[in-house]
């Protein structure tokens with residue numbers, strides 16, 4: 001299947017989770033960090049979901065799914081263990097143009113969830129097109145060792161540096177040279193081993209003028 005990979009901004013959007021088992025737990029864990037307005041409908045809940053409902057302002061209805069639950073919903077997860085219920089939700093979502101993920105049917109899903117590695121602003125996603133989700137998980141575990149916290153630190157710094165380079169350096173080629181030199185995996189990894197040396201290298205890539213502007217209040 002040729003899916004279209006996107007990173008959705010769910011801030012303030014109504015998201016409905018139907019079902020309260022292990023799969024709902026895993027998917028809701030990722031949702032609570034997005035700023036979405038989450039509602040869960042399920043007669044039963046895992047202890048983790050109970051805790052998330054308390055800790056984040058999640059609306060919860062302790063009952064089976066009703067068709068009206070879909071009203072005004074932007075995105076829905078059909079995560080019950082009942083094929084007929086999941087299929088009904090999928091039909092309704094289709095009719096009403098609501099984005100849907102169905103836990104037990106790739107065909108009825110408008111999108112699937114990838115395995116993710118998040119290090120601050122760095123987001124790596126892995127997907128097997130539904131062929132073997134366990135492999136996505138295994139690849140994630142392998143890559144996790146390769147991409148550590150240094151990426152988060154580095155990108156936090158770049159968030160501050162990049163706009164200044166864009167503002168201060170008019171020459172497009174020069175800017176491109178700088179950004180390409182900064183996108184250096186070896187340099188980023190140095191932030192865990194020898195932060196001083198890594199910062200020195202960043203300064204030398206930026207050149208004296210920019211470095212002075214940026215690192216004046218740097219400790």
Ligand SMILES: C[C@@]1(CC(=O)O)c2cc3[nH]c(cc4nc(cc5[nH]c(cc(n2)[C@H]1CCC(=O)O)[C@@](C)(CC(=O)O)[C@@H]5CCC(=O)O)C(CC(=O)O)=C4CCC(=O)O)c(CCC(=O)O)c3CC(=O)O
Nearest residue numbers: 103104112113114115127128129130132133134136137140
């Ligand atoms: C199509 C998709 C739809 C979707 O859910 O979006 C889907 C479908 C199904 N998964 C099933 C089973 C398992 N899923 C996992 C794990 C994950 N599954 C995820 C995504 C996806 N799963 C989407 C495609 C992703 C891709 O393309 O690779 C991950 C990546 C993301 C997430 O869900 O958070 C997350 C790993 C997160 C991480 O840790 O990194 C494990 C492993 C485990 O739990 O240890 C098992 C048990 C082992 C096994 O069975 O392989 C079953 C069979 C159910 C049954 O037995 O009946 C179906 C239904 C079917 O195949 O029809």
Ligand SMILES: NC(=O)C1=CN([C@@H]2O[C@H](COP(=O)(O)OP(=O)(O)OC[C@H]3O[C@@H](n4cnc5c(N)ncnc54)[C@H](O)[C@@H]3O)[C@@H](O)[C@H]2O)C=CC1
Nearest residue numbers: 019020021022023041042043044064065079080081103104
């Ligand atoms: N996509 C994925 O990553 C995976 C999908 N699955 C599939 O996902 C589904 C759910 O799996 P689990 O969470 O492990 O099952 P589970 O049995 O732990 O949870 C099912 C939940 O659905 C609720 N439920 C049942 N009928 C309902 C209804 N009419 N309305 C609202 N809630 C209802 C139950 O109360 C329960 O909380 C299964 O179909 C399973 O085959 C399983 C593993 C991984």
